[in-house]
Amino acid sequence: MDHAELNTEQVLKRDIPWETYMTTKLISGTGLQLLRRYDNRAESYRAQLLDDDGPAYVRVFVSILRDIFKEETVEYVLALIDEMLTANPKRARLFHDKSLANEDTYEPFLKSEEYKHVLLWKGNWFIQEKSCKILALIVSARPKTQDGVVANGEASNSKKKFTTIDDVLKGLVEWLCTQLRKPSHPSRGIPTAINCLASLLKEPVVRSSFVQADGVKLLIPLISPASTQQSIQLLYETCLCLWLLSYYEPALEYLATSRTLPRLVDVVKSSTKEKVVRVIILTFRNLLSKGTFGAQMVDLGLPQIVQSLKAQAWSDEDLLEALNQLEDGLKDNIKKLSSFDKYKQEVLLGHLDWSPMHKDPLFWRDNITCFEENDFQILRVLITIMDSSNDSRALAVACFDLSQFIQHHPAGRVIVTDLKAKERVMKLMNHESAEVTKNALLCIQRLFLGAKYASFLQV
Structure with missing residues (x-):
């Protein structure tokens, strides 16, 4: 089967020769025992194992991704991690357990000796997609750093060079921008990148790296009225990215001088999807008081559009509140603008x-x-x-x-x-x-x- 079309369920049906890897010292005896207990078990049983000994399983999974290059095995372990995190995203915290202080859990995804085994860049599409999703979840779950202590094995007294969180975030942004420019997969490359970006743009470092990489302009073509469920989701997540960028001052200059506002207005006029309308209205509310955005909104006829939207039956109270606030803000903006x-x-x-x-x-x-x-x-x-x-x-x-x-x-x-x-x-x-x-x-x-x-x- 084409690796681009693999799914987690298919990969998890494989039989992996763990004993052979122990014989060749690629996994330890303890690792083999853990894998035997975990492999091919019911989800409820696996959940109990993770509750009892989650960090130990993370250590085994990371060591396999770091030391074993066989594609089928790498795919299998990524599928195990993906299944584990999909069932309960909070398990991403296991990667930051104190017992893993000396493990560089990011290393297999982003770097290795001579860059021969970099999952996010060198793997097939299945490997790239899972690596991106897993990395984003792990990064988002990391604990806040405190004086002298840095998450993910980056202890201040460590002599080993660990992958820093900035390395990870910048590496992810670079990969995401590459996908938006030239997707590795014709139909899933861009949706995967936007989905990941929508969760990562909460990070100040990601916003900065994304703007510096000239990534904002890559989002604009994706803002257009959607019809299919897949395109609606892509549109929603793209607008979510813009909403997050609307909080970041250096991104505003590009948003102000591009076709961003007219495109958002076109979408909000025609969309019936509440979540799409909500995130666009929240973005407008954020931008209203900044620079020339208010004047542009008035020029684009947004006051009349807001009145029309208010007349529709929305169930989301946040949307209704945002529409009222936007309407009041636009009225104030019109008053402030002299006729000249x-x-x-x-x-x-x-x-x-x-x-x-x-x-x-x-x-x-x-x-x-x-x-x-x-x-x-x-x-x-x-x-x-x-x-x-x-x-x-x-x-x-x-x-x-x-x-x-x-x-x-x-x-x-x-x-x-x-x-x-x-x-x-x-x-x-x-x-x-x-x-x-x-x-x-x-x-x-x-x-x-x-x-x-x-x-x-x-x-």
Whole structure:
């Protein structure tokens, strides 16, 4: 059978020649006794053995993974550990028992002499997948370090070089990013990586390593409306990763400048899965007060979406509370944003439309000096939009706004002329859109003739 399609149940049906390994001194007599008692036994019997002597079994399993290279045996032991942890994830604590202080329980998964036997990197897909899952559980179960004492055999007085927790976490992140870029398994590589990442991003070191590895951008393509149960789970766990990253400041810059928010909005508008909606709303709530996220959310129409979501029958009280908090936060955000802040956000994002402020004389009268900020940055962006946009609505609005600036600013004609806007506007007078040509003509009239005559000529 193809190793990529193996499952734990199939692997555990094998007969492993433990006696042969003892003869060749690859396992000890004590190890053989423990394995004979454990092997091919009912789950309830194995559970009792683990309750009575769990750390001893962990020591045997780790020593086999470290010393025996035969693929079938490695797969078998990984399957035993996987079965043990799946039945009770709390058993991962056994790997950190004090009696294992001199055992490097991470070593077989991440490193060995000359890197010939590194399970996470060199094994087949079954070995890689189980190693990833097991490592993530072991890492998550480790006790908090205290002065002078480090978990997993890393005693401060030890002369042996042990695998540090930072080694493990960085090694895992490297493998996870590799899977997201080029999966080892066509259908399970990415889901396995995201599942593991969703549990590990609680770790500050993992967040840091993941951002430094440019991993955030690997998540964005996975945020899209899902249909099958498998794709819904992948979407949920991807959004869970983003929620965890929303607590980490260095990740915010990428989230703010990528397509993350629009994609999340698209998903939350169409998803009926409560857990998906909940984790996205919680992410929005986290991001709302940070940087320009609040303004982006308003621009993307999130206040209306939240109202629509509130009208649906959700059973999750956390979701309902988060929706109420997000709604209140968005209202506060809208109040805090002056009309010019909203206008500026619209221009900088390139999302020009006929929102009320464009044709409101009070807006131009009250905010005309704001256009002088940063060496007339907003005017320069409007002129760039005229030069580069393919959106006829954006071109028409940009022409209109430039004409409004000329009309309301005392030195408007001089400033716009100095910014070399005339040539751009003249080109737009031959545009195929009547809306664009009309507003380009208005702008040129005000530029050449002044506001009084342009108003008279406007039709």
